[in-house]
Amino acid sequence: MNYAFDFGWLADYWPVLLKGIGITVELTLVGGVLGVSLGIACAWARALGPAWLKPVVAAYVEMIRNTPFLIQLFFVFFGLPALGLRMGELQAANLAMVINLGAYGCEIIRAGIQATPKGQFEAGASLGMSRIQTFWYVVLIPALQRIWPALSSQIVIVMLGSAAVSQIAAEDLTFAANFIQSRTFRAFETYFAATLIYLALAIVLRQLLRGLGWTIFPKRAAR
Amino acid sequence: MSLIEITEVKKRFGDNEVLKGINIDVEPGEVIAIIGKSGSGKSTLLRCINGLETIDEGSISVAGAQLLPDELHLKALRLKVGMIFQGFNLFPHLTAGRNVMLSQMVVRKTPKAEAEAMAKKMLERVGLGHKFDAYPDQLSGGQQQRVAIARALAMQPIALLCDEITSALDPELVNEVLAVVKELASEGMTLLMVTHEMRFARDVCSRVVFMHQGRVHEIGPPGEVFANPKTAELKQFLGVVH
């Protein structure tokens, strides 16, 4: 090996890296919370919603799931201003992530809803609840519990995928890595450090989601 | 006027006519057992009365009000008629107490404290006061079914429909559920129940309805129906179930 690793620069660029971590975390949090919410709404629409809404949501889901995130991001950031909708790179990044996770979350959550035994809907109905009430109070939580592991994985994937936002100058962790290496030309050390940080974030995020699952769902297996 | 009036009710699934003109009048306080072979339409009849299925012809009225298939009428109906299923259908993510409270709070907008008091009372009534905080999967089948009964009772229905509520239970647990039903009957609750427990039907019910191929084939007090089955079908049916 003819390359001497040198992590000394890390001290100088630590603030850049920290800021990058902060933004990646923020993007993941906002994207996760709003994206899952959007996913729930879309899953409801696709599984139980009015007939006219189903194809609309289906088209949205297919569009998003079959095109790269980066291009969605470009259209939000560079394209929407043409329609008079201008936002900063962070808002654009957040919006793109919400739209993206919303589509994936929709399909995952829908599977959970469709696995709900028919008897649960009927029990809700026979107690006088409306369809929406039955969905909200009876169906949703067990459905989420059923697909929680899949949803958690998707949120981690979205966190890792958020790297693309560096392309619209949002200063996330990948931006920080690229910025540092463009100044120092120490690509290996920078990317290696970034990889480790991503790994740590992914592990922590997964644990957090597991913990969240433990707190919102009662401790039993959903059937 | 009868409490529940079922008049010439017909129900088709596609080409399959499952109910071929049903007529039953249920008086307040009556306890009616519905028996019959698998596929004879027993569940479908109960589901029609509760509005879970729409009927194709005929009419059903409960306490004088016609059953109409829009959300508002259905809701009103379901506040009058409770239903309990073979599969219990408890909400798995809620404790027993919450299961009983939920519909009161959501449908009737009962304040929480009141709903909780009612839930306590109803769980006591089915002998499960101490299981208020247990989740369904921590309860035996019989206990789950009793929670389902408490849940229906908490809505203070004027009649209760029970679809084979003991047949998913182990023999030992059947009795604890039937005991609860028996008590309800003795307190004057109007009950329509599909059941395979002939002994229970004989002891507790005021009338027995034998359904066969979508029709009420025989109907009468249990003494008569069990002792003197008039049709060959009923004779055979009673033979099979021993």
Next chain:
Amino acid sequence: MSLIEITEVKKRFGDNEVLKGINIDVEPGEVIAIIGKSGSGKSTLLRCINGLETIDEGSISVAGAQLLPDELHLKALRLKVGMIFQGFNLFPHLTAGRNVMLSQMVVRKTPKAEAEAMAKKMLERVGLGHKFDAYPDQLSGGQQQRVAIARALAMQPIALLCDEITSALDPELVNEVLAVVKELASEGMTLLMVTHEMRFARDVCSRVVFMHQGRVHEIGPPGEVFANPKTAELKQFLGVVH
């Protein structure tokens, strides 16, 4: 020497001692019914005999060979003792015929033609020769259970363990499965079966084992056990199941 010797068998799940020292000797050709309340350890006992659970203490021997928990001994054991489950557990991706053929070909390396002939024969024996090419989901529960019996028989076991093989069936289908078992018994097959069908136990079995809280509480010929239950527990149990 007995065919199956169960000596002081103990089995724990964590802190829960489920079998607390079981002793039963089964002679060749005996038909033994195991009865008892839910949770008394009936299934666990059968599973231990078949090596699906390892035992903590005591010993089990089948046809003189000790049951040891390594793959080789287990395989040898399972060729001698067949087991049939409440849930049928047919392989859903294979036809009835293939279900019966598979283990012969894979475990015994029987040539295909021979395995097929055997499968035909065994399906005939349970009255399902014509269903050779049907998939499990095209069969009724009773038919599925009979295929499961044929599958076990095709391995030519010297004894058969049956765990509540009729309790997932509708009443009408129970009889067709019991008829098959009765015939096996009359042909001299050694049978250990957990069952809730008291009438069947009385008519067909040579001995009845009543289990209670992980122990053999009473054991004897059905005439004795059913007519003169000695312990309060058995009396109560028989009362409950009527």
Next chain:
Amino acid sequence: MNDFTTWDILRNLLLAARWTVLLSLVSFVGGSLAGLALLFARIGKGRLGPAFAKTYIELFQGTPLLMQLFLAFFGLGLFGIDVPAWLAAGLALILWTAAFLAEIWRGCVESVAKGQWEASSSLGMGYLQQMRWVILPQALRVAVPPTVGFSVQVVKGTALTSIIGFVELSKAGTMVTNATFEPFTVYGFVALIYFCLCWPLSKSSQILERKLNVAHRNH
């Protein structure tokens, strides 16, 4: 500066899309084989296999594919191991795909009812025989839709190979935009081509799923 016609743009993107297809195929075929091996390690008995597989999966699912590619190509180069770009790309994509497929398939194997294991044990089958004849055939049926569904992620994932010099669809898009300064035309086409590649996969996955659900209801 702009000597591209619209046709030039589309033509160049389509030519580059061949790489996208090729890389996807390689990662998918290779990833399936590696994923199968990993699956056996993950669900096998013993301690070492599952522990290794778990760590592997955590590692590859927990880091960005971009970084994996970078380290596979340049990182190894740093140690004097000169891996050609196609090998590094193939290897990294295969290893990454394997991690996800193994995890998807594990779920499918675990969805096979416990009774199937018990029934086959009680018929005297050994572990491998059970897997081969009873468990995998059933798991496979359940596995097809999510596996096909994941292939969409693989197709999109190949875009990241541009970091080690591949000019596939996305990279070609960037290059052409930088020559033409017509991002909307170019990225519009890029999105369209991706959609044409991915949508049939998503759709067939959904159709398969529906078929399977119908089949399941009969059980």
Next chain:
Amino acid sequence: AIQPAHADALATIEAGKLIRIAVPQDFPPFGSVGADMAPKGYDVDVAKLIADKLGVKLELVPVTSANRIPYLQTNKVDLVISSLGKNPEREKVIDFSVAYAPFFNGVFGPADIAVKDAKDLSGKTIGVTRGAVEDLELTKIAPADASIKRYEDNNGTISSFLSGQVDVIATGNVVAAAILARNPPKKPEIKFLIKNSPCFIGLNKNEPALLAKVDAIITEAKKGGALDAISEKWLGTKLPADL
């Protein structure tokens, strides 16, 4: 930090009759592609010039700002001609040749934005291509409350300007001219020039022979007018006298 893999890269190049040079393809006018997807641009022509003078075959390796240095460090290329700017940190990692290209970069913005010098950038958002020379220079001179948005490539920078995501951009005059040529609603006008800091060729450390050879070729090309021709072709003007 780098030891040469071979005793002498130049000898290897001459023995193999092949030089591998990293060039950009997302950074016009220095490097982009033609309709046939072949690289073209200032950097590409310089690469051709060097290969010519060395009398060896040329292998062009298209790179991005993220991977150009790793290509060099892992000996996958011999030279990086990718409009590199110099700073002390970079000099610790690789060596630089003499300057081979001038730097006609400025801050551009629409007419209605009043910016005359770096101080006026206060409170403005400026778009720039990350890691390019103008990024390094702008970072030095911009006031603390100017917000610099760094995009991945020229396209990002330009798009950010055209879509109004930034007030002004820092880029080459040729790039600004290319934008103007498209006749957009927002026309970039030159506000002020950024200090002239030229571009250099990057190569691995401890390659004195190769460095000397490249320096000699560039120096000769400057004198002989070859570099002027390249500059005319891509930047629309002759080399400045002080390069």
